[in-house]
Amino acid sequence: MRFVPEDEQRRRIAACFARSELTLEQLWMRYFALGGSLSLIELDAYLNGLTTLPRVDRDMLAHAVNERLDEVAGPARAPYSHSVSDAKPLHGPLKALVDLLEGAHRAPPERLPAVVAEAGRALDLTIGVYLADYDQRTLVPLRPGSAELDIETTVGGDVYRRAGTTVTRDGTLWTILLDGVERLGVLEIVPDDADPEDPVLREQCRWLATLLGHLVTATTQYGDGLDSRRRHRRRGSPAELLWQSLPPLTAATESVVVGASVQPAYDLCGTVFDYALSENCAQLALFDAGMRTGSANIAVVTALSAYRAARHGGASLGEQFTAVAAELETLSGAPAVTGAVVELDLATGILRLLGAGSPPLLVVRDGEALPATESLATRFSVAGGPFHPTQVRLEPGDLLALYSRGVAETTNGAGEPFGRARIARHLGHDAAELPPEIARRLTRAVLVHGADELRQDAGVLIARWISR
Incomplete structure (x- = not known):
């Protein structure tokens, strides 16, 4: 574990505080809410380099600033007294799952295709989502401009009927989209560089499809954005x-x-x-x-x-x-x-x-x-x-x-x-x-x-x- 020098930590905390748009009083309130016990004057003296603080108070102050930066600014954060790994993965299957979860949180149903696209980028994949219409005749694309797929005659339809996975000659991976065991549709997955026959990639795509299936069902419960796409005409x-x-x-x-x-x-x-x-x-x-x-x-x-x-x-x-x-x-x-x-x-x-x-x-x-x-x-x-x-x-x-x-x-x-x-x-x-x-x-x-x-x-x- 690498410890950040006290002077460097103070300087970077002060710089991040300046970008946080917080007043000193607001910062102290956030620090106090985290369990801090030092006075407003002591915090002011620390930020101006006039005194030092115990490590636990420095870290609470850094955390208070970082919480605010997460709300308004961006990725640059105040350092803690020791180095820690970023809690959020930067690439790979875990990032894809995290992107899906975070992107879908409080998202309206119609935003789900964009959330899926972002998750796919974490795996270097381009992902198209197709949902079965209520008549179970066609697979309806969520991506604008894409054509519907006939369930009886297309590759995507065959994957839907078998609830399976297949790879076409052009390297496109098709896999079933499930909520538990219920068939919702299929995913069209185009790898940027990876081998679509790679069993590891297939397993990662299965994880993604499983989570996405749950999210499709969950978001449909509180909005009509996806439900309306699956309807070819009005229900009585x-x-x-x-x-x-x-x-x-x-x-x-x-x-x-x-x-x-x-x-x-x-x-x-x-x-x-x-x-x-x-x-x-x-x-x-x-x-x-x-x-x-x-x-x-x-x-x-x-x-x-x-x-x-x-x-x-x-x-x-x-x-x-x-x-x-x-x-x-x-x-x-x-x-x-x-x-x-x-x-x-x-x-x-x-x-x-x-x-x-x-x-x-x-x-x-x-x-x-x-x-x-x-x-x-x-x-x-x-x-x-x-x-x-x-x-x-x-x-x-x-x-x-x-x-x-x-x-x-x-x-x-x-x-x-x-x-x-x-x-x-x-x-x-x-x-x-x-x-x-x-x-x-x-x-x-x-x-x-x-x-x-x-x-x-x-x-x-x-x-x-x-x-x-």
Whole structure:
């Protein structure tokens, strides 16, 4: 440790004090707030070279001046009595992460692209951010002048679908942008000089993408700057209500991965889903109000709220079902709500289901759909209970799917419904994909089948049991 000579320290403290725009009284107040005990006269005498001060007081005085310089001036700082390393890194991965954290602090959402660009410079990278639109058809650039990327046909779209990383022939590194496990978009990373195949660089980019994903989600909670970029058109008020009620489209633990998709994204009206994952159990639910009527959204939000309240209170599966039924029976003139509540024991793979007039649960094993799993109840009702759950034993790797009536009942121009067989075929074909991608592809297929015209919402909730 190198000690700064007292005379040099005094001279530099005095010079920095002169640039601080503080009066002597203001400096003394800051010094006093740090724990200093010397008088105003003693500080004045020290700054003018008429006396000396103990090392601890010199350092407190330097710190008081530096706090002010951080506010108004710039990097030149008063020295402490011994040399210390700069707390803030000047280059490299740690500086990139610090730049992201500090740049995003109190920043409005629309400033995030500039913050990301600054963080990229610390790694000698040029970074472009693309976020998936709410329809999950395109990746929308945050950098002005850049073109949107089609999710089905571009390199960036392929990275999004696989939630992976790839390097193109021109040396561009593409990597998934995640908040936890939820896919938000992709990063386009152009190294200034480094090898994009370098595993260390890839790991550093993964750190950056992980932190950025959290910041995108956090800033979207209090501003519309990023949210508006992801919208291709205005949402109606029913869709806005339902989207704000939904959990993230993806969640995972070591034992289970959950993915969901709902369409039409901008005109969602009567389908919601929910889940809760723990160490030992995955709880899933889907509620569907059928035809897209004016009161459908109120009915399914009521069902969702009743389900969550019961689940949060520790209610059993049967009690959750009854709570939803009781709440729905208080609504006057609301459409009938169908759906299902499910519990999956993550230790044993035992699945318990209570359905209410909903399409049967589908289980896909080794790419093939098992026979339909029916439930006895035809609707959410208090009368006739208690209802006894249907029980299925899953095997590791099995997919289970809950879906709304709109998935199976959407018809094409010839009046042919999409149908359960087609659902099973799509699930089996895509079984090796990630659950959120399976869900996205299924609802996209329903939209194509219906020529983008849905009389009922198409919602699907998919889970893969991984076991332990």
